[in-house]
Amino acid sequence: MSTGPVRCWAIKSQDGIQHGLLLLPDATLPKLSAEHVLVELHAASLNYRDVAILKRALALEFTPCVTAGSDGAGVVLETGSSVSDFHKGDKVVMHLAPDADEDELPTYEHIFGGLGQKIPGTLTERGVFPKSALMKMPSNLTFEQAATLTCSALTAWNALLGLRGRELRASDWVLVQGTGGVSVAALQFALAAGATVVATTSSDVKAGQLKALGAHHIINYRNDPDWGVTARSLTPKSRGVDHVIDVGGDNTLAQSLKAVRLDGLISAVGLVGGPPGAERPALMDVLWNLVIVRGVLLGSRVQFAEMNAFVEKHRIDIALDDEVFGFDQVKEAYEKVDAQKHFSKVVIKMR
Template structure:
């Protein structure tokens, strides 16, 4: 194995209180290891919509120059003196929030990579051993780089409350063809559930079918798509699980599509601006006995559950496009264009 350099070319996001933060490829140090740290040679990083959001001035954006992106996968190249969980050569990925390895009744996610902490847009990163997870041997580094945020969020949405975990025979509504939603689709199918997926694009509908969606509804051409999706469930009773990605844009439809006692997991908003429309009235939950559950990514147990699902049924995360490391800005633009199906990845040499 080549020796470990002391410096590296890494991306840095410089916050801009008046607009979009600039990203630049600059020289930086390869981090030194504390006793419980692991040095990971990051082979690939993936983008999430929030990586675009944190370039804007928001309460959860970086306040100082920071290595962007939260998600990546690579190989262990060195370990601190007290590390026991990993050894050189192990294939790993880091948790979105490094402190989220503890499992408790009230999860406290803490600071996250690519926002309050240096992220994965660099060839080498040091991570506490408790914040790392072994990745499946059956998938590439590019595919594994998609797991930490989108994959873990989807897993937490479907499995985070044990007595409500998705199971064979359930019906799951999947919204759009973004990163989180495709993980929901693949996890639901791996569990033996049936899936109705939505998209704005007939071309993307074919890809959803190829991934196992039982039915596809076009939410752009069907103004009452929640009701249409519900009508596709047996007896029109509605969905057991819905992972809502759009807030005010999708929640009214999610509520309409849900069955009595359903779980609606709220993960996102389609408009994060301060003037975004209000979320809908959810008092119908009284009658429908709906469980609304917000999730913020997930903990190490969720990540390990996601890995077990991939290893168990041998499914592969959907990578839409892989960009060169130098082309990170192009990767952001492509993600924001919304033309992707699944994940946008940057390969790190």
């Protein structure tokens, strides 16, 4: 069962989405080894990293003709002789960094060597994956929802609950920026935990979507360039928010510092978002504001299991973009992510 032709999307070059992606109609899977698992993919989702690889951004290297995509969910078809954690019929979701230890936070080295970059990814009808690249899927989710957990949701979980002693509490205020995958996942996790959420966006349509998900306060950052001050003013006695999920890096950190409370926590999780040319803070601004700024990349397998248990316990209805793409529409899905026109996560439905 582990051999035979499958359709998959491969990365042939870094000449952009249209030229860099290639649909292979009859790729051959490797023979199933003792530590690997054969999975039938039902859905995949995309990240900015997927686009960045194709556009030669951030100096991202790849294995020629590697199967694209890191995020996905499916069903186990067959297991290697040494695999005992998974069985035929199990519903699974992918973990991007299989080389990281169970409780180890993945580094850039793990990520650059992970699914869809150095080893085969998820944009395939069937795939052979290391057993350490799989996690049991939350029972309350569809395959499309589960396919979004791999990167953005795990990053959001790590940001809110990954720093021991500073985990999210029901009394906390959380600021999320924009409507990308990490921000929307953080919003949903924070709401499920009982926290108060302030969200920013520049779109009235997306503001409505954030409100529908349960955001307590919404700020249009295009109309309010000092949105960090506004966010602080919404909190009790204007003390500032407890957690900021910062997705814009240099473009948003200055406002994040204005929003956060004394000894609050800013999780730096991304490089996109925020208006260009914004005020850019220096490292010493962290000292002057007396806050914690923590870089967050994905999370460990232990955190992944904790997140999945939380999603299942609280029956979280993971939010997706309204438009779901088919397997033959992968390039269109990439283009939507590249244009940042999506809400939450762009999903590709396999079957």
